[in-house]
Amino acid sequence: MSAPTHLLFESAGGYALFEAKLFEEIGMQTKQVQDSIEDLHKFGKMVQLKSFAAFKNAAHALENINDVTEGVVNEHLKNLLELNLGKASKKTPVVLGVSDRTLASAITADLGIKTDWSERSLELLRGIRLHAEKLLKDFQEGDLLKAQLGLGHSYSRAKLKFNVNRSDNMIICSIATLDQLDKDVNTFAMRVREWYGWHFPELVKIVPDNFQYARAVKFIGDKSLLKEASIPELADILEGDETRAKNVVDAARLSMGTDISPIDLLNISAFSDRVISLANYRKALTAYLTEKMNLVAPSLTALIGERIGARLISHAGSLTNLSKYPASTVQILGAEKALFRALKTKGNTPKYGLIFHSGFIGRAGNKYKGRISRFLANKCSIASRIDCFTDNPTPKFGEALRNQVEERLAFFESGVAPSKNADAMKKVMEDLENEEDEDVEMAQATASSVLVPVVVAEASTEKKKKRKSEAVDEDGEPVKKKSKKDKSVSVEEGGKKKEKKHKVGLACTIALPCS
Numbered sequence: 001m002s003a004p005t006h007l008l009f010e011s012a013g014g015y016a017l018f019e020a021k022l023f024e025e026i027g028m029q030t031k032q033v034q035d036s037i038e039d040l041h042k043f044g045k046m047v048q049l050k051s052f053a054a055f056k057n058a059a060h061a062l063e064n065i066n067d068v069t070e071g072v073v074n075e076h077l078k079n080l081l082e083l084n085l086g087k088a089s090k091k092t093p094v095v096l097g098v099s100d101r102t103l104a105s106a107i108t109a110d111l112g113i114k115t116d117w118s119e120r121s122l123e124l125l126r127g128i129r130l131h132a133e134k135l136l137k138d139f140q141e142g143d144l145l146k147a148q149l150g151l152g153h154s155y156s157r158a159k160l161k162f163n164v165n166r167s168d169n170m171i172i173c174s175i176a177t178l179d180q181l182d183k184d185v186n187t188f189a190m191r192v193r194e195w196y197g198w199h200f201p202e203l204v205k206i207v208p209d210n211f212q213y214a215r216a217v218k219f220i221g222d223k224s225l226l227k228e229a230s231i232p233e234l235a236d237i238l239e240g241d242e243t244r245a246k247n248v249v250d251a252a253r254l255s256m257g258t259d260i261s262p263i264d265l266l267n268i269s270a271f272s273d274r275v276i277s278l279a280n281y282r283k284a285l286t287a288y289l290t291e292k293m294n295l296v297a298p299s300l301t302a303l304i305g306e307r308i309g310a311r312l313i314s315h316a317g318s319l320t321n322l323s324k325y326p327a328s329t330v331q332i333l334g335a336e337k338a339l340f341r342a343l344k345t346k347g348n349t350p351k352y353g354l355i356f357h358s359g360f361i362g363r364a365g366n367k368y369k370g371r372i373s374r375f376l377a378n379k380c381s382i383a384s385r386i387d388c389f390t391d392n393p394t395p396k397f398g399e400a401l402r403n404q405v406e407e408r409l410a411f412f413e414s415g416v417a418p419s420k421n422a423d424a425m426k427k428v429m430e431d432l433e434n435e436e437d438e439d440v441e442m443a444q445a446t447a448s449s450v451l452v453p454v455v456v457a458e459a460s461t462e463k464k465k466k467r468k469s470e471a472v473d474e475d476g477e478p479v480k481k482k483s484k485k486d487k488s489v490s491v492e493e494g495g496k497k498k499e500k501k502h503k504v505g506l507a508c509t510i511a512l513p514c515s
Helices: 031-038 058-070 075-084 101-111 119-130 143-161 168-197 210-220 228-237 242-253 262-296 298-304 306-316 319-324 327-331 336-345 359-363 366-389 396-414 421-470
Strands: 006-010 014-020 047-054 095-097 114-116 488-493 496-501
Touching: 006 058, 006 119, 014 075, 014 119, 031 119, 047 075, 047 119, 058 075, 058 143, 075 101, 095 119, 101 114, 168 210, 168 262, 168 306, 210 228, 210 242, 210 262, 228 242, 262 298, 262 306, 298 306, 298 366, 298 396, 306 319, 306 366, 319 366, 327 366, 359 366, 359 396, 366 396, 396 421
Parallel strands: 006 095, 095 114
Antiparallel strands: 006 014, 014 047, 488 496
16 A cells, blocks of 8 residues: 555544655654654644634534444545545545554555555554644634543443334343242242241142242131132132132141241241242233233244243343344254254254244154254344344234244144245235235225315315305496206307306207208
């Protein structure tokens, strides 16, 4: 690359274009040249400010810095370069030094200007950045630092707000909380069983469900106080099962458990309250996760369920990352340890990871589990890409993909050929287009039903006014109405007579025979 003739400096206040004058490329690494860059008096002879294009406001600065980070030539930067850098020639070559390689490539592609991002350009730009407030005459001391701080806050805030598809961060946090709640509720319920089991050990066999057991412990308390009158309330706790409620009362009479003190019973009751509250919160969190998954990734949810879909998104880091994974990665996502162990020991690699919990793999035969997991991973990859990159996510694609997996399971058992993916997607697209057409027709019908009476009313009033105005001649005298028997009226317009034939209720003209 040739030496840079100009330098582009992107600051928080605007774009600055410098002209490179003196720079020794051979002795660039020597201590003397490095010291000269740090000395403003000596560095001022190396570069000279040619033009400075300030940003209009904070929003304009944020727009430009986003374009710089993405390697896009903003219109503001484009105008600056076109205005100050003429066309290069053999006598006057133009080479622009840019700090970012991606931006340099974009400038070359869009404007045809040669760019340089080598070490010599970076050294000169380092000196410009070091003495920016002195070289840029419009800035006072400390102004550039304030602009950098404000733009940094705006840029970070915009990056945090930008989330390609929506609130997948909430899904990641909720599924992690839900998994932790499952462990905690099971651990605490086991502790309640052990603690209360010393007093009423027979209750464990009669009420196996953890949530019902905790509620029953809270309701029963001291087993000696349990009477026949408590059966209806106990049946409500056991989901209306009066037989089990009666069995609990009978077992309380003949229980072999030890007596319990009031203070112990109080602690057990308080702990049962915690278990019940955690179980209720778990139900609410499950409903919240279902709602979020149907909003963010409806196709993936319809295909594989909200719990497994949320775990896939959580393990990938985001819905965008999951959509970028190939199907082979989605298939073993969550089985990384087994994969690397198999690669190290040269054994068999795992066939599935998190998708193993899907019902499809459980329903497949042993010799078909690997094939159905590969097929399911393929459909999960398609569904995640549809959810991530479509403007209006819909569960219909996921339902179509789910039907394909069902057909593939049936193919393994009966040999019936499943439908092709292109046909299934085409059918869904046609259904969506039909729905859009129906919605448009309904909207037009609704609008016409509202607007037509008004138009008719206005038209009728205009006709009445017109009839009244036509019923007066030039002298202001009223004109007599002509009878219906008159078939023609002569009208004078510009000295010419025209005849208008009035229809007398005939549907068609009758041709008379010639004499």
